[in-house]
Each structure stands twice: as structure tokens, then as C-alpha cells.
Amino acid sequence: MVTGVASLGDWLGLLATATFASAQVSGSAAKGLAFGSVIAVRLLPALVLGPVAGVMADRFDRRLTMVICDLLRFVLFASIPVVALFSENAGITVGWAAIATFLIETVTLLWIPAKEAAVPNLIPRSRLETANQLTLITTYGITPVFAGLGIAALDRIVRSGNTTPPEWAEASNLALYFNSLSRLAMALVVYFGIKEISGRAHDGKHTGQSMLRQFLEGWQYVGKTPLVRGLVFGILGAFAGGGVVIGTAQFFARSLNAGDAAFYLLFGTLFVGLGVGIGLGPAVVRDLSRRRWFGMSIVLAGGSVLVLAGAIHLTMAVFGALLVGAGAGMAFLSGVTLLGGEVGDEVRGRVFAFVQTAVRVVLMLAIALSSSLVGLGGSRQITIADLGISISSTRLLLLAAGIFGIFTGISAFRQMDDKPGVPVLADLWGSIRGRPLSPGEGLVGRGTFVVFEGGEGAGKSTQVNALAEALRAEGREVVVTREPGATEVGQRIRSLVLGKQQTGLSPRAEALLYAADRADHVATVVRPALSRGAVVISDRYVDSSLAYQGAGRTLPVDEVSWLSTWATGGLKPDLVVLLDVPPDVGLGRAARRGAADRLESESVAFHERVRYAFLDLAAAEPKRYLVLDATRPAEEITAAVVERVGELIPDEPPAHEIAEALNTVAEADLERRPS
Ligand SMILES: Nc1ncnc2c1ncn2[C@@H]1O[C@H](COP(=O)(O)OP(=O)(O)O)[C@@H](O)[C@H]1O
Ligand SMILES: Cc1cn([C@H]2C[C@H](O)[C@@H](COP(=O)(O)OP(=O)(O)O)O2)c(=O)[nH]c1=O
Structure with a gap:
């Protein structure tokens, strides 16, 4: 529950800081750049710190690491609107927002591996898929929806009076305060509530090894194990696709001649889809090989991005976004569960740190790049001669992302197929209907x-x-x-x-x-x-x-x-x-x-x-x-x-x-x- 609230805070924070920055400037290209650069700033620490973070999580007391990180984030989140309140200069405000975001990301990077390494030890292996379902749904499925709704609601409340709201009560400011407080709550609960996390931090095995050595070991493991390599590749591909969708959503909504409301609708739908995929996916595919499911989900997500690219009205786009979310959610769930099950205890901490870092880098890079790109070319339309079809750069980008997604899915599928020779569609269909794959024989007579x-x-x-x-x-x-x-x-x-x-x-x-x-x-x-x-x-x-x-x-x-x-x-x-x-x-x-x-x-x-x-x-x-x-x-x-x-x-x-x-x-x- 507390992680749920805290991650709601995270998403509010990301949306709010990015929107906040793009609201400070005018013009489509500048807005795109501002939105993109705030997000890009958030990923820089990942490149620098990510490799170290996983190793650190294995060395220090995990509970204290988490608590200290959360207290820092509590202060940093609150500082963004507070600085804005006291400074007259827009440059300082945006600058501090960027710096604080940078620091927050740094701290988060240390927090995640500590948490990820602690959680599997509290959960029995056989329940891993279910446990992952719950965590992923609260983190990526439900909370972002609440985040979107929350911003909208805050906005509504603040603007309901006829007077203009005081500056401190702007929707995005309130969101940042909320975010800050959710971090404080998290710190308190971890410190007083889950003491057993501490005890598991050290097994004394790695104390003699240098950090660099430990890090390289984790990296080599990912590179050398075909299944893990395929999984990491696939997860990253899915997130790259998702990033492009998020990054272009604002401009895409405009290309449908729908306003900001459509942007939030698409964004929300994407996450509802994510929740649906994670929540219902396993029940639908039942006994399907998780390795195959993983590849198929990525292909589904990629194909649905193509639907988005070709969407001619909002309904079609919403449908596409839902499927993109569902595909990505199923890929994420099966991928993370497969990783958890296939990666030995020894290296698990570092492999998860690797994946988490890479996911962030890829996701944010995709968001930043695509929003900047689309921002630059957003107003341009390519008209195909005589056919009267106009293609915006947003759609071209989506098209490319979709094709890339399908390619990634197929190649992940090939790399890790555990049932070569069994036709894919028949296998899927058989699993959905429930095994056995051959039709059940009917009974005649009534003995x-x-x-x-x-x-x-x-x-x-x-x-x-x-x-x-x-x-x-x-x-x-x-x-x-x-x-x-x-x-x-x-x-x-x-x-x-x-x-x-x-x-x-x-x-x-x-x-x-x-x-x-x-x-x-x-x-x-x-x-x-x-x-x-x-x-x-x-x-x-x-x-x-x-x-x-x-x-x-x-x-x-x-x-x-x-x-x-x-x-x-x-x-x-x-x-x-x-x-x-x-x-x-x-x-x-x-x-x-x-x-x-x-x-x-x-x-x-x-x-x-x-x-x-x-x-x-x-x-x-x-x-x-x-x-x-x-x-x-x-x-x-x-x-x-x-x-x-x-x-x-x-x-x-x-x-x-x-x-x-x-x-x-x-x-x-x-x-x-x-x-
Ligand atoms: N309800 C009962 N109470 C006491 N002895 C029983 C009972 N049912 C069966 N037996 C005896 O237990 C032994 C095993 O019974 P059997 O029917 O062969 O069991 P199973 O087929 O389950 O191995 C037999 O010698 C049988 O006479
Ligand atoms: C049908 C079946 C039996 N068994 C075992 C149980 C029994 O020990 C044995 C069959 O014994 P059974 O014929 O039931 O002998 P008894 O009269 O001693 O009960 O086979 C299995 O392990 N799996 C199965 O699917």
C-alpha cells in the first residue's frame, strides 16, 4: 500500500516536473525540448550511477539505504515548488527543477536495487508471478491512472473559484508536495515496520571482492546467458516502444484534432492497458509457455503501436493505446517473472539493478528523443501527392517504433523459444482454451x-x-x-x-x-x-x-x-x-x-x-x-x-x-x- 502511494507520487512527480517545465516556455519546438530535456535530465544519473547501485545494494544495510534515500527525496521534491515560490526569475525556477530532478533520480537509483534485492527474500518462489502481478499493477497500472486523475482533479479544485489560484496551490505544485510527503511516509514505514529487511543485507560473500569486480561479474552474466540476454533485449525493446508512445502522445492527440484532454485520456488508457495485461494476462493464456508469451506480448505491443500510427479518430487511438499497454504489461510481467525464476540468488541483485537501470535509460531516452523530434517537426505535414493523405512526423515515428517493436518481439521469441516446431497460433489458441492441445473427446451415451x-x-x-x-x-x-x-x-x-x-x-x-x-x-x-x-x-x-x-x-x-x-x-x-x-x-x-x-x-x-x-x-x-x-x-x-x-x-x-x-x-x- 505504501509503495503504491509512493509510486503514485513518483508518477505525479515525473508528469508534473515535465509539464511544469514545458509550461514555462512557449512555442511547439521549445515546449517539446523543455518536456524532453527535463525527462532526459532524470536519466543522466542512471548512466553514471546505475552500475554502482546494484553492487552497493549488496554491501550496505538495505533498510537504512531505503530510509535515507526516501528522506532525501522528501526534501528534494518539496524544494522544487518552494524555490519557485520565492524566486522571481523563471531561469532559476526551471534550473532548480532540473537540478532537483537530477538529484532525485540519483537517490532513486540507489533506492531501487535495495528494494528489489530485499523483496524476493520475503516472498516464496512459487508465488513470484502473483507477487510480481501485484507490485507491477500498483506501480505501473493503477497509480499512474490515479496520478492522471489526481492532476486533473487538483486542477479542477484549484480553478473552481473565480479568483486565480495562489501560486503555491497550482496543480503541479500540489502534486509535488504530495509526492514529497508520500516519500516521508515510505521512510517511516520501512524504518519502523519492516525491520527484517536489514538482516538479509549481508551474506559476507562479497566483502573481499572489489566493487568493480562484482559489477563486471553481473554484466558478464547478462551477456553470456542466452535466456537472460533475450529477456533483457525484449524488455528494453518494449520500453523503447512505450517511451515513443508516451513521448509523442501530446502531439499525437493534437494530430487527431483533440486537445489536452485527449492526451490525458490516451496516457491513462495506456496505463489501464498495462494494468489489464498484468492483471488478466496470466488468466487468459493459462499454461502457455512463459518464454513464448513474452515474445508474443512484445509483438502485440508493437502491432498495436502500428494501429496508433494509423488511427484516424480518437476511438481507434484509444483502442490502440489499450492494446499497447496490455502487450507491454504482459511482456513486463512475464519477463520479470522469468528473470526472477531463472537468475540465481548470487547475481539476482545485480541483474535486477542492470535491468532497472537499462529500462529507465531506454524509456526516458525514447520519451526525450521522440518528444524533441516531434516537437521540432510537429507542425510539418508530409502530403503524399494527389492522394490527399497527410502524414505528420508523429505518425512516422510511431510507425517506426511499431515496426521496431514487432522486430524485437520476433527476435526475442526466436532466441528463447522452448517449443520449436510447435505452431505458434495453435499453441496460443490451445492454451487459451485450456489444455490438452488436442480437442477433448466427446462422450456418447450416458453411463x-x-x-x-x-x-x-x-x-x-x-x-x-x-x-x-x-x-x-x-x-x-x-x-x-x-x-x-x-x-x-x-x-x-x-x-x-x-x-x-x-x-x-x-x-x-x-x-x-x-x-x-x-x-x-x-x-x-x-x-x-x-x-x-x-x-x-x-x-x-x-x-x-x-x-x-x-x-x-x-x-x-x-x-x-x-x-x-x-x-x-x-x-x-x-x-x-x-x-x-x-x-x-x-x-x-x-x-x-x-x-x-x-x-x-x-x-x-x-x-x-x-x-x-x-x-x-x-x-x-x-x-x-x-x-x-x-x-x-x-x-x-x-x-x-x-x-x-x-x-x-x-x-x-x-x-x-x-x-x-x-x-x-x-x-x-x-x-x-x-x-
Ligand atoms: N472398513 C474396514 N474396516 C476394517 N478392515 C477393512 C475395512 N475395509 C477393508 N478392510 C480390510 O482391509 C484390508 C485391505 O482392504 P482392501 O479393500 O484390499 O484395500 P485397498 O484396495 O484400498 O488396498 C482387507 O483385508 C480388508 O478386509
Ligand atoms: C493408479 C496409480 C496407482 N499408483 C500406485 C498406488 C498404489 O501403491 C499402487 C497400486 O496399487 P493398488 O492396485 O491400488 O493396490 P492396493 O490394492 O495395494 O491398493 O500404484 C500410483 O502411484 N499412481 C497411479 O496413478
């Missing part, structure tokens, strides 16, 4: 599929047989089956995975063998029976793989799940009966039955993990599960199962009952009809 799951000796075989007996007594067709080993191939697989003589089978090979057994089982036994309308009762199914291979062998559960979905063509049971039993009870029962197989002889901890994995699966989808305490007497369990299955199976009334029912309906219909 009922009941699965029993549970640990060893839970009583699954006992209950499977009892249920089958009860249903057969009602005259239903029942197929009793099991995994592994229901088919001929399955039998051979079963002896491979469960045979005691089979030692050292790797977890992935084991998972694949169970999946192969399942694929054969579903295709040759389960589906045919279901399409006949039979009740199929299976002793174990997909959940066993999730529990034993996933939780037990600690393979990634979503990957095991995907494997099973692929093997079964997406066939899910109508009901899963989970017989829950403490491992010692179940294993005790199984031991009485005879020699233990490969899995039964696993440790108790293994079986504990399996048990809780089953319970978690059931808790996630309570409607599909019936969880029963398997230490209860077998008859009680059977009764509960039979009752639940009874509710599930469609009553299949004999043919003569159907005929009677139809007659009744027909008669009722006749009676109601007026004669």
Missing part, C-alpha cells in the same frame, strides 16, 4: 463413472465390490475395473511399476508409465462401457497420480495433471469416493494381506503426503467428492456410498413406463386445448 481413491489398505477393493453387487442387484450393467493393470498392456505396465525387483525407476518415468496405463484403460475399457450406458467403477484413477507422483514423489502437480488430462482426453469421473485412512492403519491392513509392493514400502512421510494430497483435491471440488472415514466398519461405508451413487445414476424407467408417460402428457394437452 456413470465412479472412482474410489485412498491410500493403501483403505478398503477400496472391498467397497468397489460391495457397490458393484448392490447395483447389479438393481439390474444395472456394472463394469468393475482398476488402475494400474486393467488391460493386457496395463498388466505389463503394472508389473513394471509395482514389481519389487524394479528399483531406481525415476519419478518421471513412473508418472509416464501410470499415464500410459491410464490412456489404454480409458480408451479400451472405460469409454466403451460408458457409451453403452453402463456404470463404471474404477479402483483408482487420475487422483492417484496427483497424490503419489505429484505430492508423494514431489513432481509438479499441474504437470502431472496435464499429463493425465492428455492421457484420458479429459474424461472426468462423475463421483470420486475418497476413503480416508491414517497411513499406519491402512498399511497395517495391507501388510496382513501379504508382501508389500514398491509403493507400499515407501516411508510413512510419503504416505502422509499422499493422504493430504487426496484430502486437498477433495476440498477443492466438494461436489464431485464423497469423503468417508475408512476406519468405520465396512458396512456403514457401503451404505453411505450406495446412497450417494443412487442420487447420481439417472433412473432409467423401463420402456412401457416411458410410453405411459407420453400418453398422459398427450391427454393432458388435449384436455387443455379449447374445443
Whole structure:
């Protein structure tokens, strides 16, 4: 929350200082130059200090670094409007704004790596994408929107009276005061609230190394690791494109014959898009390879800049800006997450410092250059002979940026593609629809599929047989089956995975063998029976793989799940009966039955993990599960199962009952009809 407020302050500050400067001069070229040069000044320190900052963050107490930096920024931000208030000379005002901006940027550069290095240590790895989503949304998605709205609102309030506002209450001044105070708040919270950041600053490893040495090490790492290189290249490309869009937005709005309001609208939309991309992107593309997603997002952003370049009215431009934002947001999220996951702890601090610095340099350079360029050529129009189409330099610049973006995206994609040979669009489409990539096979007929799951000796075989007996007594067709080993191939697989003589089978090979057994089982036994309308009762199914291979062998559960979905063509049971039993009870029962197989002889901890994995699966989808305490007497369990299955199976009334029912309906219909 505090970072959110503080970054809102940052964006207000950037917008305000730049607008402030361009308001001090008149003329399109001069305005462009002023806007551009303030922003350019902000980036100079990055070139000088950036390399040092990452290394410093590894050496000094991170909490104190952050606090001191924020206190400095508190003073500096406030100084800009205060100086303006007391000086009569516009030159001094603009000059101090530039100097203060320079100093603020310097301090920020020291602050960022300290923060970036501290945060991952407070967050578990597996939540990294989600954590990045949250940080990025507050930093780049929501707060700039509030910043834009904030400036507009402040402006409105200040101008609402008929009198001209006092100088200190100008909108951009108020924004700077706000910014200053948000920094003070940040300093206080970090100092008093997050003490644990301090402790992680030193691991004593680098103290003997020179700073230059440490810096070069980080730089070499980026250059030598293809994935990291591709990522950095792509992120920088995306930001260059974004920078051009921001830098030209003011002039672009004018070329649409729309005023300053349109500028803020476009600017706001861009950031809304950023938020949308970061917030919803992962949910849309689901399991798509993050490496591919990264490249595709950049291409999307680049393509959308082309839409902007060709926009003939504001609606089209707003749409383009939204897509530019979404593409850039998704690229940023996937890029940062990939970096976090692929870069080792050792170098992570410096790599992040490198990326942050480079991003700032590229972004601001693009903004500064494009706004100056467009400012110079802004009023010029190139008219293509006889066609009556006029092209402003803004649009040409956008066109170039778009093409550059697409190029960057494609080349990043090529460099880091982890699925060469898989068609891109089919892959994307398959991921959006949800895996498997091959269409799920439809079911004909309306049989009922009941699965029993549970640990060893839970009583699954006992209950499977009892249920089958009860249903057969009602005259239903029942197929009793099991995994592994229901088919001929399955039998051979079963002896491979469960045979005691089979030692050292790797977890992935084991998972694949169970999946192969399942694929054969579903295709040759389960589906045919279901399409006949039979009740199929299976002793174990997909959940066993999730529990034993996933939780037990600690393979990634979503990957095991995907494997099973692929093997079964997406066939899910109508009901899963989970017989829950403490491992010692179940294993005790199984031991009485005879020699233990490969899995039964696993440790108790293994079986504990399996048990809780089953319970978690059931808790996630309570409607599909019936969880029963398997230490209860077998008859009680059977009764509960039979009752639940009874509710599930469609009553299949004999043919003569159907005929009677139809007659009744027909008669009722006749009676109601007026004669
Ligand atoms: N509810 C129960 N209470 C006590 N013993 C049971 C119960 N259900 C089954 N058993 C016994 O436990 C042993 C293992 O049962 P079984 O149905 O083969 O389990 P699973 O197929 O889950 O390994 C068998 O000897 C069986 O008679
Ligand atoms: C179906 C399946 C079973 N298994 C394991 C669980 C069991 O230990 C074993 C199958 O045993 P099972 O046939 O259920 O024997 P029991 O009657 O002893 O319960 O295979 C997996 O690890 N993954 C799977 O996908």
C-alpha cells in the first residue's frame, strides 16, 4: 500500500516536473525540448550511477539505504515548488527543477536495487508471478491512472473559484508536495515496520571482492546467458516502444484534432492497458509457455503501436493505446517473472539493478528523443501527392517504433523459444482454451463413472465390490475395473511399476508409465462401457497420480495433471469416493494381506503426503467428492456410498413406463386445448 502511494507520487512527480517545465516556455519546438530535456535530465544519473547501485545494494544495510534515500527525496521534491515560490526569475525556477530532478533520480537509483534485492527474500518462489502481478499493477497500472486523475482533479479544485489560484496551490505544485510527503511516509514505514529487511543485507560473500569486480561479474552474466540476454533485449525493446508512445502522445492527440484532454485520456488508457495485461494476462493464456508469451506480448505491443500510427479518430487511438499497454504489461510481467525464476540468488541483485537501470535509460531516452523530434517537426505535414493523405512526423515515428517493436518481439521469441516446431497460433489458441492441445473427446451415451481413491489398505477393493453387487442387484450393467493393470498392456505396465525387483525407476518415468496405463484403460475399457450406458467403477484413477507422483514423489502437480488430462482426453469421473485412512492403519491392513509392493514400502512421510494430497483435491471440488472415514466398519461405508451413487445414476424407467408417460402428457394437452 505504501509503495503504491509512493509510486503514485513518483508518477505525479515525473508528469508534473515535465509539464511544469514545458509550461514555462512557449512555442511547439521549445515546449517539446523543455518536456524532453527535463525527462532526459532524470536519466543522466542512471548512466553514471546505475552500475554502482546494484553492487552497493549488496554491501550496505538495505533498510537504512531505503530510509535515507526516501528522506532525501522528501526534501528534494518539496524544494522544487518552494524555490519557485520565492524566486522571481523563471531561469532559476526551471534550473532548480532540473537540478532537483537530477538529484532525485540519483537517490532513486540507489533506492531501487535495495528494494528489489530485499523483496524476493520475503516472498516464496512459487508465488513470484502473483507477487510480481501485484507490485507491477500498483506501480505501473493503477497509480499512474490515479496520478492522471489526481492532476486533473487538483486542477479542477484549484480553478473552481473565480479568483486565480495562489501560486503555491497550482496543480503541479500540489502534486509535488504530495509526492514529497508520500516519500516521508515510505521512510517511516520501512524504518519502523519492516525491520527484517536489514538482516538479509549481508551474506559476507562479497566483502573481499572489489566493487568493480562484482559489477563486471553481473554484466558478464547478462551477456553470456542466452535466456537472460533475450529477456533483457525484449524488455528494453518494449520500453523503447512505450517511451515513443508516451513521448509523442501530446502531439499525437493534437494530430487527431483533440486537445489536452485527449492526451490525458490516451496516457491513462495506456496505463489501464498495462494494468489489464498484468492483471488478466496470466488468466487468459493459462499454461502457455512463459518464454513464448513474452515474445508474443512484445509483438502485440508493437502491432498495436502500428494501429496508433494509423488511427484516424480518437476511438481507434484509444483502442490502440489499450492494446499497447496490455502487450507491454504482459511482456513486463512475464519477463520479470522469468528473470526472477531463472537468475540465481548470487547475481539476482545485480541483474535486477542492470535491468532497472537499462529500462529507465531506454524509456526516458525514447520519451526525450521522440518528444524533441516531434516537437521540432510537429507542425510539418508530409502530403503524399494527389492522394490527399497527410502524414505528420508523429505518425512516422510511431510507425517506426511499431515496426521496431514487432522486430524485437520476433527476435526475442526466436532466441528463447522452448517449443520449436510447435505452431505458434495453435499453441496460443490451445492454451487459451485450456489444455490438452488436442480437442477433448466427446462422450456418447450416458453411463456413470465412479472412482474410489485412498491410500493403501483403505478398503477400496472391498467397497468397489460391495457397490458393484448392490447395483447389479438393481439390474444395472456394472463394469468393475482398476488402475494400474486393467488391460493386457496395463498388466505389463503394472508389473513394471509395482514389481519389487524394479528399483531406481525415476519419478518421471513412473508418472509416464501410470499415464500410459491410464490412456489404454480409458480408451479400451472405460469409454466403451460408458457409451453403452453402463456404470463404471474404477479402483483408482487420475487422483492417484496427483497424490503419489505429484505430492508423494514431489513432481509438479499441474504437470502431472496435464499429463493425465492428455492421457484420458479429459474424461472426468462423475463421483470420486475418497476413503480416508491414517497411513499406519491402512498399511497395517495391507501388510496382513501379504508382501508389500514398491509403493507400499515407501516411508510413512510419503504416505502422509499422499493422504493430504487426496484430502486437498477433495476440498477443492466438494461436489464431485464423497469423503468417508475408512476406519468405520465396512458396512456403514457401503451404505453411505450406495446412497450417494443412487442420487447420481439417472433412473432409467423401463420402456412401457416411458410410453405411459407420453400418453398422459398427450391427454393432458388435449384436455387443455379449447374445443
Ligand atoms: N472398513 C474396514 N474396516 C476394517 N478392515 C477393512 C475395512 N475395509 C477393508 N478392510 C480390510 O482391509 C484390508 C485391505 O482392504 P482392501 O479393500 O484390499 O484395500 P485397498 O484396495 O484400498 O488396498 C482387507 O483385508 C480388508 O478386509
Ligand atoms: C493408479 C496409480 C496407482 N499408483 C500406485 C498406488 C498404489 O501403491 C499402487 C497400486 O496399487 P493398488 O492396485 O491400488 O493396490 P492396493 O490394492 O495395494 O491398493 O500404484 C500410483 O502411484 N499412481 C497411479 O496413478
